[in-house]
Amino acid sequence: MDDRLIIAVDFGTTYSGIAYCFADQQNSSPIPIDNWPGANGIDVPKIPTVICYDKQNPQKFAWGGSVEPQADSISGFKLLLDPSQSRPDYVPGISIAKELQQLPKTPVQITADFIGAIHNHAIEEISKKFPKDYVQLCRKEYIFSVPAVWSDAAKHATLKAAEMAGLTPVQLIKEPEAAALWTTKKLDVALNSGDVFVVCDAGGGTVDLVSYEVQTTNPKLQVKEVVPGTGGMAGSLHLNKRFESAIKELVGEDQWSSLRSSKGFQLASSLFEKEIKKGFKGDFDDDGFDDDDEFYVNFYPAKLADNPDRGLESNTWTMVREDLMNIFNPVIDDILKLVDDQVERVKVKMGGRSPKYIFLVGGFGSNRYLMKRIVNKYPNIEVLQPPDAWAAIAK
Ligand SMILES: Nc1ncnc2c1ncn2[C@@H]1O[C@H](COP(=O)(O)OP(=O)(O)OP(=O)(O)O)[C@@H](O)[C@H]1O
Ligand SMILES: [Mg+2]
CATH class of the missing domain: 3.30.420.40 (ATPase, nucleotide binding domain)
Structure with a gap:
């Protein structure tokens, strides 16, 4: 069979989404996947780009909207695919080497896990709307959007992650072009x-x-x-x-060290x-x-010292x-x-x-x-x- 299913993956730093279309149908315009787990049944075009690995078994993980807010989750890993990008100096405290050390897998592996998971879900969703066997048999082609400024190494890392997730062939297009x-x-x-x-x-x-x-x-x-x-x-x-x-x-260095990990x-x-x-x-x-x-901005249940000059009183900062x-x-x-x-x-x-x-x-x-x-x-x-x-x- 020669029918083609084109799947566009928008792997974003904070949110990701997928849309698809069957290439050979007349007037086919892309259909976004809008039924995602963890979205409480509400239609959403994109889900958070987060992943949370099981501590015992790193083969197991939760992703997207299913990750509990307080869980030890990993986010922003897209940016780690391009460590060569210069970071603005007003962004405090990023040490890439340190961030990489703390991860259970490499950024490419994490990206592959995440992309694989959203792709599997997308295929399940498409198979609800079209006959499963047909979807299975269609020749699949993937389009990935990447930042216009991505280095060759980062493009390569993106392709590698897609390949590890079993997505091929992949064509890259620039995000602003999409x-x-x-x-x-x-x-x-x-x-x-x-x-x-x-x-x-x-x-x-x-x-x-x-x-x-x-x-x-x-x-x-x-x-x-x-x-x-x-x-x-x-x-x-x-x-x-x-x-x-x-x-x-x-709040100052002392209060900050306990505040930062608080509810x-x-x-x-x-x-x-x-x-x-x-x-x-x-x-x-x-x-x-x-x-x-x-x-x-309320910091309850923290107990912060007032700083009325700066608008911090009774644990509430008036910004x-x-x-x-x-x-x-x-x-x-x-x-x-x-x-x-x-x-x-x-x-x-x-x-x-x-x-x-x-x-x-x-x-x-x-x-x-x-x-x-x-x-x-x-x-x-x-x-x-x-x-x-x-x-x-x-x-
Ligand atoms: N009105 C707004 N003002 C500022 N930021 C916003 C606003 N609405 C959404 N955002 C932010 O935009 C981001 C999501 O945008 P988008 O989905 O375009 O990014 P992304 O695809 O995840 O990232 P990238 O394209 O850089 O990889 C989130 O960080 C969200 O907080
Ligand atoms: Mg984006």
Whole structure:
């Protein structure tokens, strides 16, 4: 049989997803897997990239949404596939060598275990919608999206992990390219031939950029890369790391050593991840800033000494806009530099002409403060955030 099943794997630093389509069917558009274990029956396009090995038997592990929040889990292992990437200096306390030592397996093996698990689940899900035997017999082809800045060694490591998980053949595509294809399909913007747009995919670990020129729009949109992928490690995870160091500084070294492994800190981190970081709008208009961004971080049941000057009272830290600015700004400034570098490269290539659009995608790409800062910087470029950019890559 010659029917082909194409499976796209978006292996992300913080979240991963899978979409598939049967290549030979008319009008086949990719179908995302949205039924994942541990998601309480709610449809979700992506699951957390975490894995938790059984202490006795490292062949056994829990993954994704099934990993208990307080478990000794491993996350962020995608970044360990590329130790050559330079880490921003505002990210405190990362020692790659130390991180690698603490792992039960190599990053490639861990990645293989994780990818194998999500792939098996995807095949089970596809077999619920199409005859199992048919799915089994289809010739499978895989598409993996990798950061535009990935080194050859990291690409090789990704391929190796896929192979260990039994996924072959694999074609690699650049993450921003995958995002671009989706965005142009989804966005209601009238693209004309000759238009140039920048795609900025800001995720958990990396920020990737690439620019395209529209070749034709009829009968089908065709684009050509004008500036190759650029990017860096300025993902949203760095905000979490900076939140952590802000707390360390707030409570002082002594209290920090016990706080960091406490329930109270875990809840505070999860509040930061789920609400504070996402809700921060960094409101400003032409006259300056508004003052209503305030967030309350509770460390209960920890018993912390008050530090009223810094807003810490009764185990609750009142974070004001300035605290959040301190966390966000170095990361946002880095992203702006990356965007600027890409925009300048476009101009050089296009004889001085600026790109017409910047498409902001990825989880961090949906952040309103980031959006505002970019809009502010480029009054003559239209900046767009597609509505479901978070899950765009796999599709
Ligand atoms: N509004 C927001 N502001 C800031 N960060 C956000 C927001 N919404 C989601 N995030 C963060 O975006 C990340 C998830 O985005 P995404 O799924 O694009 O990344 P990823 O694919 O895991 O990472 P990468 O592409 O870098 O490997 C998470 O770290 C999440 O906390
Ligand atoms: Mg991603």
